[in-house]
Amino acid sequence: MSTAMNFGTKTFRPRPPDKGAFPLDHFGECKSFKEIYMRCLRDNHFDNSCCRIESKEYLECRMDRQLMAKEPLEKLGFKDLKGDQTDENETKYTLG
Numbered sequence: 001m002s003t004a005m006n007f008g009t010k011t012f013r014p015r016p017p018d019k020g021a022f023p024l025d026h027f028g029e030c031k032s033f034k035e036i037y038m039r040c041l042r043d044n045h046f047d048n049s050c051c052r053i054e055s056k057e058y059l060e061c062r063m064d065r066q067l068m069a070k071e072p073l074e075k076l077g078f079k080d081l082k083g084d085q086t087d088e089n090e091t092k093y094t095l096g
Helices: 031-043 048-064
Strands: none
Touching: 031 048
């Protein structure tokens, strides 16, 4: 006795995720921002709270170059950061 299973009645239609998937930076348009952010993370033992300004600048670069959807910075968790102000304790990283 065998039972036939009909898997063809429902088709799965994949859809892209709402957030979290975005084009890769194939041309390295934001590479310098990424390197600054990664250096900051390494220097701060991967404590991302110490590198929020670098993270914000990297995301702004990606949005400016249409590598991710434009979002208000407040929605991305940067409500408390205004402009390029830094804390007295934060180190501003540059390439060089």
